[in-house]
Amino acid sequence: MLWLCLHLPQLPLSALGSPHAGSAVVDQRGSQRWLITDTPDCAAGTPLSRAQSLYPDLKVQVRRPGAEQETLRSLAYWIYRFGQPVTAEIQDLAEPGRRPRALLWVEIGNSLALFGGLDVLRDRLCNELKELGHAAQIGIAPTRAGAALLACMGHTDPITDTEALSACLANLPLSSLHWPGDVLHSLSGVGFRRLGDLFAVPRDAFSKRFGTQYRLELDRLIGHAPEPCDTLAPPESFRRRFELSAEIEDVERLQFPLKRLCTELQAYLRTRDRGLRGVTLAVMHAGARETRIHAQFVDPHREAKRIFDALHERLERDGLPLPARDLVLMAEDFAEASVPQNDFFDARAGQAQAWSAAIERIRGRLGEDKVWMPQAVEDHRPERAMRRAAALPAKQIPAFSGPLRPSLLCAEPWTMPPPALPAGTAFERIESGWWDGDDQRRDYTILDINGGRAWVYREVGSDKWYLHGWFS
Amino acid sequence: MESALPARVDRIDPRTLLGPKVWRATEQAQIRTEPTGFDVLDRALPGGGWPLGAVSEVLHAQLGAGELSLALPLLARLTQAGRPVAFVAPPMLPYAPRLAAAGIQLSKLLIVDRTESDSEQNALWSAEQLLRAAAGAVLLWIEKADAHALRRLQLAAEESDSCVLLYRSERYAAESTPSALRLRIWRQNAAPQVEVLKCRGARPLPIPLRAAA
Structure with a gap:
């Protein structure tokens, strides 16, 4: 051993969690109080009364x-x-x-x-x-x-x-x-x-x-007798509470304790050899009320700075409804092994991390749903042929091969008056979806409208026309 | 006392005094570029493509003029090489089937939507964040932008190794901006026309040219 x-x-x-290096912590037994930490001026063990008479502006906190x-x-x-x-x-x-x-x-x-x-x-x-x-x-x-x-x-x-x-x-x-x-x-x-x-x-x-x-x-x-002890092992999920020494209203003043919690979470992740996918910060207020802030990461990682940036950005965006008393950092959403290790020969690994971190910062400021990655889906109905993905997709779906599609699509088709059709206009009929209640029967064609190449359609059997996209 | 300075100051290469960024009229400016993928356009542009580390403005008469098609070959090449690209504040939904058909690796494409309030500021801020994160290209749609905001964007682009394409309405063609390249695109007789309004490193060509559709 x-x-x-x-x-x-x-x-x-x-x-x-006091960022003041100069302050001292005191313990009390009956009427006696003494310092239990060193300060630049006073050693631990000094009675509080003596320390305060020598250094009247000594900051003191109770243990x-x-x-x-x-x-x-x-x-x-x-x-x-x-x-x-x-x-x-x-x-x-x-x-x-x-x-x-x-x-x-x-x-x-x-x-x-x-x-x-x-x-x-x-x-x-x-x-x-x-x-x-x-x-x-x-x-x-x-x-x-x-x-x-x-x-x-x-x-x-x-x-x-x-x-x-x-x-x-x-x-x-x-x-x-x-x-x-x-x-x-x-x-x-x-x-x-x-x-x-x-x-x-x-x-x-x-x-x-x-x-x-x-x-x-x-x-x-000296090793002549055995030393029994209770051993400690890290738990399966991370949960760490930080008691603030006073109620804090200002988000800026939460930076220090939050940084500390994030560094501890990083250490936990390193110990367990895990990557973090999501993290929750609960800010506790008076009267057992709490505010929860959740951040989901684009790819699993174990960097304290990224955790901190994501949570801090959200705190700054939303502010605190009430003063904070405690912070609780919780993490359960882990990835087992897919954390990219820092490879000496692959500069791109670092770039990918910077990219993910940028995405998280933008999400933090603009909102979770504002940043997304488009994915093509095999469906004949134009609205359903793509979806918004929040995280990096695992694999690319084979490229759509068929008639040319517009590069910009209207979120909702715009109604338009019936256009003058050139002679010999060809239509592409899209007829699908009768089985899931989103039945579509449309005749699509490409027209030049006011100097733009537009994708328009007519409901089959009616004279209702819609603009659905631009070939930008 | 004799000094070690050369006898005549005018023989000193100005770059030794002012740094390597000084451009002399006798030299061709060095421009790093990425080919646009359209031969006619590449030949017309100094350096042969979209300038890297600079803002290129694409002024279009209206949506559907072919303005996004100009960028698709660039995006396809960058994403296939593994570099991330982003659309910031596009006016409509970038349509995945078309983008995939153009050869863009969708897993490398990020979309940042417009926000209801402070749309321009948020878009510029997001673009700056992505440029600092080594984006291959950032396409940005902004209408109202003051000179200060554009200058900031230009500076962020200069610090990066990316192409920044700024999409605006051709109403702003007369405005002077710090962008390195300004193109105007419109449709005429069912074909897109491109005109170079401004470019660094050479005089813009006076004649409109046809780009591939």
Whole structure:
């Protein structure tokens, strides 16, 4: 086993979705309140009263554990593509002055060969994490607890065997352990300074004095005890809720959270190796009301920017009827494999994507039904010989071979007075459709009308004339 | 102090000072084109076809003058080569059976309908989006268009590698526009007639010519 652990020290802040880097998140226990994230000026753990007396214009937000869990879970679904099992935990002592540890583990021992080595895997993971907008410290070790401790201590060099791990951990100070303050206090009172001192104590004596629980945790650190865990796997459909810190009326201010959700959806799609065909954004308002925005894509893809553009364009077009409280991004409509992979040798793949993206932008602004692709249909009735397709058709229907047809057709035939027919005018009779209620019996001919070549017809057996198209 | 400048400024190639876009009257302008598919018309046009990266205006007396047929060979060739093309704000329904019969790959053809409000602005905006997305050709039907809008379209075309065909009524023939090429098409004696009103790179031919139907 080789575990890679991410420690996300700023998770309480990023879970709130605040774009202000300078603000701090506080936790509260009784009357005590303290910072649990770092700011440029103040370290985590500082009591709020002291931080505010030093920096009166410090922006403070209250911690939301639910949002932290949700964010960590979505990251777990993302990291699933680097290996499995995946597990995550927020270790919270709830002691004033201590910060929670948001930890995410993935077992990478089996996927190293796939990614081409530890360094490559770690670089890719770091790049994608940055894209998702999170900062993390990474620890790599043969045990879960060991990797977590290395990550929290900022020890980035990977350790691959248990011998080296216990040697490395032995040098760490006692305070690096995420144990209750009174336990650490009594340990240091006995004279222990480093983890190595604890390892050296006979097992039974340590258990008797400080409890079996802590001895077990020491064993787990260095791989002397198994580490059971609940593993996480991404669900079949994507659903992610984003709680806004305040009600938002302005569509522009939804850009940031929306971008974030779209990036997470992209990560989900990459993990599951799927292409996205359609996506729904539910904007939740007060009183359990919601506005749903749906976007269908021309071809399946997995690009965050395209998802964002499509949804944002629609939001801008329609506006919000009420202020937004939450955003929920949902996706269930996936394509299995037909996602075009970026081919180094095929510049056209990129162009096709740009074309699809342009179609989606225009649909977003003009309306879904305003952009279409014509398809020929085999039917003798002129109105039914074509249809409007919303997505790229799979195959081309063989070209219509028959008498010449006009290039522009009237949506509805226009009535016209009976024309003067030149001598020897030939007609094409179209007689069809008696079986489906759209019976047509028409005599078509081509005439020059006011300097235009027109396609006109007469209802058989009457003198009603219609203009049906132009040979433009 | 002696400088490294040449002794006489007038011997400097103006392009070294002003960039490669400077055209000198002694040279034939370089025009990249796509053949129209009509030999008579290709011979009459400088560069031998529809200019690429520029707007060509097709002014027609009325619908049915053969104005769309002028573009069909171009569209057939581009779509068969896999390039996407688009009709923006056509006045009527582009009829798929006719287009398919002309050899156009319908899967590469996109139609953007007119909108009830802001029709011209939406059409111009859509055309610009498609040009940026590497359209092979964009056919655009606009009646009222101010000089500013046409200039924008011309600029979008210049940044692309596409043919832009702008369809307007021949009522606008007297208006001056930034388009690279202006054609007028009408029907006379049951045959389409084409006249080149303006073109870049050469003088327009004074004589009307017959194009294939």
